[in-house]
Amino acid sequence: xxxxxxxxxxxxxxxxxxxxxxHKIRVRTVDSxxxxxxxxxxxxxxxxxxxxxxxxxxxxxxxxYSFLNGEKKYCTIRVVINDYLTNIQTKSGINTKAASxxxxxxxxxxxxxxxxxLHEAHWYSLAADMSNEWRxxxxxxxxNLSILNSALKDCVTILRYRINLGSYxxxxxxxRRKGYIARSNARTRRPTSDELTKITITLKNExxxxxxxxxxxxxxxxxxxxxxxxxxxxxxxxTWGDWDANSGLLTIRNRKNPKKGTTVxxxxxxxxxxxxxxxxxxxxxxxxxxxxxxxxxxxAAWRRLNKSLDIVDLHFRDLRAEALCxxxxxxxxxxxxxKVSGHRSxxxxxxxxxxxxxxLPSRLAA
Numbered sequence: 001x002x003x004x005x006x007x008x009x010x011x012x013x014x015x016x017x018x019x020x021x022x023h024k025i026r027v028r029t030v031d032s033x034x035x036x037x038x039x040x041x042x043x044x045x046x047x048x049x050x051x052x053x054x055x056x057x058x059x060x061x062x063x064x065y066s067f068l069n070g071e072k073k074y075c076t077i078r079v080v081i082n083d084y085l086t087n088i089q090t091k092s093g094i095n096t097k098a099a100s101x102x103x104x105x106x107x108x109x110x111x112x113x114x115x116x117x118l119h120e121a122h123w124y125s126l127a128a129d130m131s132n133e134w135r136x137x138x139x140x141x142x143x144n145l146s147i148l149n150s151a152l153k154d155c156v157t158i159l160r161y162r163i164n165l166g167s168y169x170x171x172x173x174x175x176r177r178k179g180y181i182a183r184s185n186a187r188t189r190r191p192t193s194d195e196l197t198k199i200t201i202t203l204k205n206e207x208x209x210x211x212x213x214x215x216x217x218x219x220x221x222x223x224x225x226x227x228x229x230x231x232x233x234x235x236x237x238x239t240w241g242d243w244d245a246n247s248g249l250l251t252i253r254n255r256k257n258p259k260k261g262t263t264v265x266x267x268x269x270x271x272x273x274x275x276x277x278x279x280x281x282x283x284x285x286x287x288x289x290x291x292x293x294x295x296x297x298x299x300a301a302w303r304r305l306n307k308s309l310d311i312v313d314l315h316f317r318d319l320r321a322e323a324l325c326x327x328x329x330x331x332x333x334x335x336x337x338x339k340v341s342g343h344r345s346x347x348x349x350x351x352x353x354x355x356x357x358x359x360l361p362s363r364l365a366a
Contacts (some may be wrong), residue, residue: 005030006060010049013042023049025056037087037159039072072161077118078111080155080163089158098147105148115152116162123171127180138182145172145181189318190325191311196224198309214293216301218277222291223316225274227323227340228252230316234295241286243278250274255342266342324349 007030013022026040043049081102084090094102105111110126113119123145130141149168155161175181191199203217219233232238232252242251248269255264270278281290302316320341327337334346343349 142181
């Protein structure tokens with residue numbers, strides 16, 4: 001920490017009351033004009049506050065910052081969440097959906113709960129409110145509470161807040177028994193042949209009528225051919241440098257992986273149709289993505305398309321399952337399919353996709 005990043009001031013506790021003699025020392029950590037954190041201490045007189053300020057600045061000059069490193073106590077959950085969302089140490093790793101959720105939680109009665117005295121009843125009431133007031137599914141409530149719990153753990157570890165997180169597990173157990181939370185249901189949704197035909201015809205007709213900014217037909221068919229996720233197709237994980245036209249091999253880097261801190265890279269041979277789709281895209285530099293489109297925009301277009309065709313509950317991620325099931329039906333071994341899917345565990349792949357084929361034997365030995 002640099003001394004020029006610190007601002008130390010002496011402030012009267014109650015400026016509007018002439019009889020008030022209490023003053024506080026306030027230390028703000030500032031970077032580029034932005035207040036990153038602050039801490040204060042109150043003294044009975046201005047003289048004592050100024051003496052402490054002088055001693056504190058001398059400590060800072062010699063590299064002593066223990067005053068700033070103490071545990072933050074007696075805060076409400078709302079204060080903790082707001083700090084988490086704005087603090088430079090934590091805000092960069094928060095996605096938009098999680099930030100929106102945490103802001104909403106901060107403005108509920110749960111936000112007024114004392115962080116260091118958080119009880120099971122606080123968590124339970126929040127779960128009940130999400131079910132009764134927010135009208136979300138039990139699976140969504142479970143996910144919301146998990147996001148909140150993870151954020152508060154970060155606040156304890158990184159921002160040094162004192163938060164009683166021991167009450168979480170008991171509250172979750174009770175909320176589950178009462179039906180407010182539940183595990184996510186395993187999806188077995190696959191598009192029917194009629195749905196695939198309707199989608200294909202509609203997208204072809206749209207392209208003929210008016211060229212689209214986003215080539216939805218190409219993205220849709222590429223997903224069905226490669227089992228790539230939307231974030232992989234339209235992110236920065238598939239670039240022109242990852243496509244080897246000579247060998248027909250495609251590399252997908254930094255794939256989704258349940259084990260944090262490890263990366264998954266897949267390299268597999270593309271089908272003739274996939275190659276044809278790639279060759280239709282405007283060629284960029286090796287570092288440029290083959291499909292340089294915002295995944296959110298593509299996802300929104302996909303939902304509008306399904307709504308216009310009266311197709312219910314078909315997520316874009318179901319195309320990944322469709323692609324892998326086609327390989328399974330074509331007789332591919334699980335080890336071969338895993339090279340395309342990016343799964344490190346054949347058990348997960350076997351258990352997941354055999355749900356579609358309960359009468360077929362396991363191919364783990366294939």
